[in-house]
Amino acid sequence: MTAEAGLLQQQLLSAQNPDGGWAYQRGTSWTEPSALALLALAAQGNSGQAYERGRGWLLKTQKPDGGWAPNPSIDTSTSVSSVAVLALAHADFKTPELIRGVRWILGQENGDTPALERIALRFLGASPPKAPGGSPWFPGTAAWVAPTSMSILALAAAASIGLPAAADYERLRSAVQRAQQYLLSRTCRDGGWNHGGSSFRSEDAESYPEMTGLALLALQNVSPAKLQNPLRRAEAFLSCPQPVEALSWLQLALLRHGRSVPVTTTRVVCRNNRDVCLRLLALASPDNNTFAAAFAS
Numbered sequence: 001m002t003a004e005a006g007l008l009q010q011q012l013l014s015a016q017n018p019d020g021g022w023a024y025q026r027g028t029s030w031t032e033p034s035a036l037a038l039l040a041l042a043a044q045g046n047s048g049q050a051y052e053r054g055r056g057w058l059l060k061t062q063k064p065d066g067g068w069a070p071n072p073s074i075d076t077s078t079s080v081s082s083v084a085v086l087a088l089a090h091a092d093f094k095t096p097e098l099i100r101g102v103r104w105i106l107g108q109e110n111g112d113t114p115a116l117e118r119i120a121l122r123f124l125g126a127s128p129p130k131a132p133g134g135s136p137w138f139p140g141t142a143a144w145v146a147p148t149s150m151s152i153l154a155l156a157a158a159a160s161i162g163l164p165a166a167a168d169y170e171r172l173r174s175a176v177q178r179a180q181q182y183l184l185s186r187t188c189r190d191g192g193w194n195h196g197g198s199s200f201r202s203e204d205a206e207s208y209p210e211m212t213g214l215a216l217l218a219l220q221n222v223s224p225a226k227l228q229n230p231l232r233r234a235e236a237f238l239s240c241p242q243p244v245e246a247l248s249w250l251q252l253a254l255l256r257h258g259r260s261v262p263v264t265t266t267r268v269v270c271r272n273n274r275d276v277c278l279r280l281l282a283l284a285s286p287d288n289n290t291f292a293a294a295f296a297s
Contacts, residue, residue, distance in 0.1 A: 191232060
């Protein structure tokens with residue numbers, strides 16, 4: 001463990017709330033930083049009391065529909081469910097809570113666009129906002145790059161530990177492949193990704209470093225021939241200073257694709273607990289399997 005990782009881990013442990021969860025900065029526990037904290041601690045080899053308390057909080061806050069809301073006081077399950085499932089997939093083996101969470105994610109995938117709507121969008125030169133394979137931030141809305149990428153990581157992690165029936169595994173495999181196709185269809189002209197709602201917001205706009213790193217991480221088993229431009233774009237982003245979120249996703253993605261990552265010589269400033277978690281994930285040993293994919297293309 002590096003000195004930086006040791007300090008950040010102590011910072012994260014001291015920020016844990018009495019209920020076992022984590023806030024973004026301070027106060028009420030939220031799902032995303034709590035799930036990321038479990039992933040960060042696991043990646044650093046820490047599965048002690050703090051980890052178990054965090055896991056307990058995450059299990060306790062699951063909604064009856066199988067998903068998670070951003071905060072327990074909110075009624076609606078959202079895309080943060082993917083981060084929760086990703087964390088639990090590395091802590092549990094086929095628990096009922098994990099299986100329910102996986103099935104909630106599968107239920108959010110956008111289906112085929114009606115034929116008449118496809119014709120109208122083609123006439124306008126736009127791609128469907130609810131393109132097949134993509135996942136939304138909120139149920140029933142348009143798909144975006146970030147929630148789709150996180151759903152891929154969660155489903156792949158769940159499949160890697162196995163589900164009760166072969167049919168579930170095949171369903172996960174198919175869902176991951178459709179989601180990866182969605183991401184590839186949202187690649188910007190410069191090779192990276194931005195939020196990617198439609199061609200008006202994606203292809204014709206510049207990419208963002210954090211979205212490029214996250215999408216590449218979710219595409220780690222896609223043919224390298226399809227990712228040469230995205231990988232070059234990610235390396236170009238890392239050639240200049242980046243905020244901790246972008247730096248972390250880019251480093252994780254490039255390492256997973258077997259690329260070398262330049263050593264960060266400037267001080268990395270973490271603004272909140274989410275940043276601390278992402279930095280700890282990026283600093284973890286490259287051979288940890290926190291973001292290992294379960295499927296070959």
